Amino acid sequence: MxxxxxxxxxxxxxxxxxxxxxxxxxxxxxxxxxxxxxxxxxxxxxxxxxxxxxxxxxxxxxxxxxxxxxxxxxxxxxxxxxxxxxxxxxxxxxxxxxxxxxxxxxxxxxxxxxxxxxxxxxxxxxxxxxAGRADRTYWATLASLHHHFGRVEPVGGAVHVSGAATGYTGSPDQHAFIASACRELWGYRAAADTDWHGAANRALRRAGQGADIVSRAGWAAFTRTSLRLGLDTESY
Incomplete structure (x- = not known):
């Protein structure tokens, strides 16, 4: 180009x-x-x-x-x-x-x-x-966006982000992302929208992180390690 x-x-x-x-x-x-x-x-x-x-x-x-x-x-x-x-x-x-x-x-x-x-x-x-290709780089990049923005919404072939406060908020979009990241990046295929908490904490322990996903430190660690895992920068 x-x-x-x-x-x-x-x-x-x-x-x-x-x-x-x-x-x-x-x-x-x-x-x-x-x-x-x-x-x-x-x-x-x-x-x-x-x-x-x-x-x-x-x-x-x-x-x-x-x-x-x-x-x-x-x-x-x-x-x-x-x-x-x-x-x-x-x-x-x-x-x-x-x-x-x-x-x-x-x-x-x-x-x-x-x-x-x-x-x-x-x-x-x-x-x-x-954005239209739901591969590992897609979920990794969503993790990076969730690390920096409070609202991250896949909509119509794009990912919409806005400058809301960062960190875990408990929103449905965050829960859906956690469950998808656990399945698509971490390999926890049984993770579902209702079982995201335990799967995410297993991922954090695997990455050597002791925080809970719903804490500020846990959310930051989960999004950062999911980014690195999805881009094949690091394995856990």
Whole structure:
């Protein structure tokens, strides 16, 4: 893909949020807005959005494939940068930095619908996550999103995330994710939506973690180790 720039080093993505222009977004927009034109200025205000064409060092592509810029609430964009750095830091060493993230924001800039991540290896871009493909990288990436966002919802071929408080909340979406991760990543095939607690704690013990899944430490450990297991960074 000739219009994808060579990314920064993996260390660079952990400390760099790529510079981009910002604008104020206002007016009536559809549920998922067409990106506004990037401006050289940013207007302050409680309802202001910023327009960005990158998440950390990775360029943003629309679901249709073209390079794009999207309106974000500032906190969401910052947290997406931290999430992508976390995903990259826990991926295999031969997966270089992410170079593309495909997705779109809603009209408020508070929700991001993720559909794909691509990373650089041997000067080629490779799929690291595809929302419509429920393989191990899918569940691993959901784990990374649950690590950073309080709301993570697979919807219509995308994964919607928003900047709610992180940690275990007891939501049905979290319980469904735990049960699926236990089955698809940890191999506990008997795990069901009603038996997620015991299966998750068995996974934590196997990974050398003593915390309970419903604790803050347990939730952080389960999502982190599930990410590493699903991306084949580590085995337990």
């Amino acid at each position: 000739s219009d994808t720039p060579i990314g920064l080093s993996r260390r660079g993505i952990l400390v760099t949020a790529a510079a981009a222009s910002a604008v104020t977004v206002s007016g009536t927009t559809p549920a998922f807005a067409t990106p506004a034109t990037v401006s050289a200025t940013e207007t302050a205000g409680a309802t202001s959005l910023v327009t960005r064409d990158r998440i950390a060092a990775a360029v943003i592509r629309s679901p249709g494939g073209g390079l794009t810029a999207l309106p974000f609430q500032v906190d969401l964009h910052d947290r997406l940068g931290a999430w992508l750095a976390f995903w990259s830091a826990n991926s295999p060493s031969n997966w270089h930095e992410p170079v593309e993230v495909t997705g779109r924001t809603d009209a408020t800039g508070a929700v991001f619908a993720l559909t794909a991540i691509r990373y650089r290896r041997h000067d080629q871009a490779h799929d690291g996550f595809v």
